[in-house]
Amino acid sequence: MFDHLDPDLTSMVVGAEESEAISACLDRLMVDTGASYIMLLDRAGQVLSWKGDAPRPEMTHLGALLAGSYASSREMARLLKEDNFRVLVQEGARERVFTETVEDRWLLVVVFDHQAHLGLVKVLAKRATQSLSGVLHVVIERNHDRRSRITGELRRAAVDTIDLIFSQDDRATESRSTDKKQWP
Amino acid sequence: MALINVAAKEIHGKIVYYGPGLCGKTTNLQVIHGRIPQNGRSDLLSIATETERTLFFDFLPLDLGKVHGFTIRFHLYTVPGQILYERTRVAVLNGADGVVFVADAQRDRLADNLQSLRELAHNLTNQGKRLTEFPMVMQYNKMDLPTALPTPVLDRYLNTIKVPRFEAVAVQGRGVFETLRAISKLVVNKL
Structure with missing residues (x-):
């Protein structure tokens, strides 16, 4: 879909307007599905936006793991001569995780409990990925215009x-203050 | 691909430590994790086998604080080094903004280093990256061992594209932050 994407494009800027559109889309999905958390990740696992009340470090780790799972399943698809596995579902005793790709660039992740129906989440997430796909197109177009x-x-x-x-690099570590952001 | 979220005022980048098995990739992350002040430290996530070899990846989020109102975060990953996990390395490398190639400086590991380096070049090219422009640094690890090759020899065989390279003894913390500083700056300069 994004074959025209410039290989030199090393970073992607998500503007305030697009962030608002993403946020509104996730809010709507959160209400409609009754999910516990919803996240939008980029393919590298970085969290673009999230809804729910999980503390930030947990979200960061979840993002990395989910992106890893998705990247892994994409490689599996390649080996099995499938186009892609667009959807991943992980099911636990209490919670379920539904992940769907947005044009192979972003990942929409819905974490929900057993009160919500998987079928409903699938349908609503599909609709949300279509909206997010529109936002992604705008983001990419705008990034092309930026030097x-x-x-x-x-x-x-x-x-x-x-x-x-x-700055201290590999020199003595004893005298360092742990309050300052000067680690080594 | 780095992500710049204007609304949240955040810049995220992904750095991957690549190299042959047992070269010290995980050790690099363990040293970095050990030296982050506790108040800003996240857990080091390791998906390892029963024998403590990396199975999928290690992951460490690194918060550099605010710059001009923007929070800068790097996500550090290692790949599993064992030959068996070639496709897993492709998955972890996906979306990387910079790579640290950790070479094991010992004489009998030179062939493994070369194979891993060739594989890295192949994988980056397949992901549409131009090798000569992609942020990359090299670390010659285990330089304290008597079997370590001299730096000029390692340069000749491994660093043919002449990226910044650093000598290290990761297990003692030597060279770890010098390497991290260099790759971080290269990534920021590409934003």
């Missing part, structure tokens, strides 16, 4: 921060 993703000033500040954080 640089972030300003030079922000990039320089980020590089300076990395130097500051890792």
Whole structure:
């Protein structure tokens, strides 16, 4: 679908307007399905948006694991000469996880308990991925128009921060203050 | 592909540690995890076999704090090094913004390093990356061992595209952060 995607495109900016559209879509899906959590991930497992009350670190780890599962199932599909496994369902005693790809770029993840029907979640998630697909198209079009993703000033500040954080490198570690963001 | 979320003011990047089995990829992440101040530390997630070899990946989210109002987060991954898990490495490499190739500096591992490096080049090319432009650094690990090859020899065989390279003894923490700093800067400069 995104064959025209520039291989040099190393980062993707999701603007405020698109974020709002994503948020509204996830809100609607949350209400309609009665899910516990809903997440939208990129293919690398980074969380674009989420709904529910899980603490952030848990979401980050879940995102990495789900993206790993999806990437793994995609490789399985390739070996089995399938186009793709578009949907993953994981079922536990209390909770179920439904994952569906949005044009092979993003992953929509719905975590729900046994009060919600899997069939309903499937249908509503399918509808949501269609809306999200529209948002994804806009994001990609807008990214093509951008020559640089972030300003030079922000990039320089980020590089300076990395130097500051890792400035001690492999030297003595005893005198370091743990309150400051200067780890090694 | 790095993600810049304007509304949430977040920048996310993915860095993958790649290399042959037992070269020290997981050790790198363990050292980094061990030195993160406890108040900002997330768990190091490891999906390993019963014998503590990486089965799928290790994962460590790294929060660099706020820069100009943007929170910068790197997600560090390792791949499983064993030959058997080639397709798993492809899956983990998916969407990477930068790669650290960890080479085992010992003489008898040179062939394994070369094979792993060739596989990495193949996988990156298949994912549409241009090798000469893709953020990558190399780490020569286990340089303290008597069987370690000298750096110029490793350079000649492994670093033909002349990416930044660092000597390391990861198990003692040497060279770990120097490597991380270099790849982080390369990734940020590509945003």
